[in-house]
Amino acid sequence: MRFTAFLLCGNWHEAEDVMQSAFLKLYLAGPKLADRSGLEPYLRQIVVRTFLAERRKVRWRREKLTDTPPEGLSSVPGAEDRLVVWQALTGVPARQRAVLVLRYWHDLSVEDTAAALKCSTGTVKSQSSKGLETLRRKLGPEFDHLRLEV
Numbered sequence: 001m002r003f004t005a006f007l008l009c010g011n012w013h014e015a016e017d018v019m020q021s022a023f024l025k026l027y028l029a030g031p032k033l034a035d036r037s038g039l040e041p042y043l044r045q046i047v048v049r050t051f052l053a054e055r056r057k058v059r060w061r062r063e064k065l066t067d068t069p070p071e072g073l074s075s076v077p078g079a080e081d082r083l084v085v086w087q088a089l090t091g092v093p094a095r096q097r098a099v100l101v102l103r104y105w106h107d108l109s110v111e112d113t114a115a116a117l118k119c120s121t122g123t124v125k126s127q128s129s130k131g132l133e134t135l136r137r138k139l140g141p142e143f144d145h146l147r148l149e150v
Contacts, residue, residue: 001019001022001043001047002015002016002019004044004047004048004105004106005018005019005022005047005051007086007089007097007101007105008048008051008094008097008098008101009051009090010086010089011090017054018047018050018054019047021050021054022043022046022047022050025046025050026042026046041112041116044102044106044116045116048098048102048117051098052094052095052098055094081143084143085135085143088135088138088139089101089135091134091138092134092138093131093134095127096127096128096130096131096134099113099117099124099127099131100128100131100132100135102116102117103128110124110128
């Protein structure tokens, strides 16, 4: 879930803040959760909603975000491409980013994504399309090799 929050937020510090808020909400809802089998999708839904709620708040924050990564770069092949894609993902609007992360990172179906975001399947499809177009525009033609053939 922490990595999901990172994909949504774009940096580890904000992702940890979102996770902390999500775990607090999960803890407070604990006594009401009789069925523990669906805990992971429920937590994912809390993380996405917490992220979206944070984006709707006033943009002013006390913390100053930087462009430097907190951890060193990986030497895994393709790691540079992943970093560029993740950085481009931070430029996608919050709602579209949430749809992209749920659909393509967590590999959820359109129906499951719609249920997690409490919206229609048509909204998920349109937000996916718009989000992918924004991501492709930000990445440019040098990342055409990453496109999936449908």
